Amino acid sequence: MSAPTLLRPAAARRRLLAAGGWAAAAVALTGAVAPQAVAAAPQSATPASAHASAPSKPSAPSKPAAPAKPSTPAKPSAPAKPSAPAKPSAPSSSPSSPVHATKGTNLDEWIKQAMDVMERHDIPGSYEGIHRNIIRESSGDPKAINNWDINAVNGVPSQGLLQVIPPTFDAYHVPGTTKNIVDPVANIVAACNYAADRYGSIDNVWGAY
Secondary structure, three states, X not given: OOOOOOOXXXXXXXXXXXXXXXXXXXXXXXXXXXXXXXXXXHHHOOOHHHHOOOOOOOOOOOOOOOOOOOOOOOOOOOOOOOOOOOOOOOXXXXXXXXXXXXXXXXXXXXXXXXXXXXXXXXXXOOHHHHHHHHHHHHOOOOOOEOOOOHHHHOOOOOEOOOOEOHHHHHHHOOOOOOOOOOOHHHHHHHHXXXXXXXXOOHHHOOOOO
């Protein structure tokens, strides 16, 4: 809206025109109007604070982070089981015995030596039963070998006083005697040990065994 025009009374205008003419009147009018315009100017001015942007809203405070869950403690490992103690080895069924060489040069001495060994190892057999079977099998020859029967055909001929085959001699060999199959005492004791296991005693053998 424009500032209102200040109108002087007609009598005043006439005095101005009479005194100074139209030019003086114009100046007087201008001076009268200017203060009004200046006075009106502040009314249309917009205070600077009105143009200032509204203060921004403070941001909402961030939510505090949830506390971390405590980790589950690891279960302690089970203690290792102690290893089982090693089992003691079983004692030998028969203590080692020194090997005694056959003494004597005749059948009677060989049988008696064999019976001493048999007694120490609880092998049954009488002098008569041993002698009887030796005479039938080898006629008392400690180096006799059968080269014609089925054992000979199979490669394991019967040998010695009581005609024992090598596999039987090895299986029934008695500690304390030599491992020579034709040794008189070793042959008698192994044969009697086999006869005791198979027939109860050499005394129960009356034929080929």
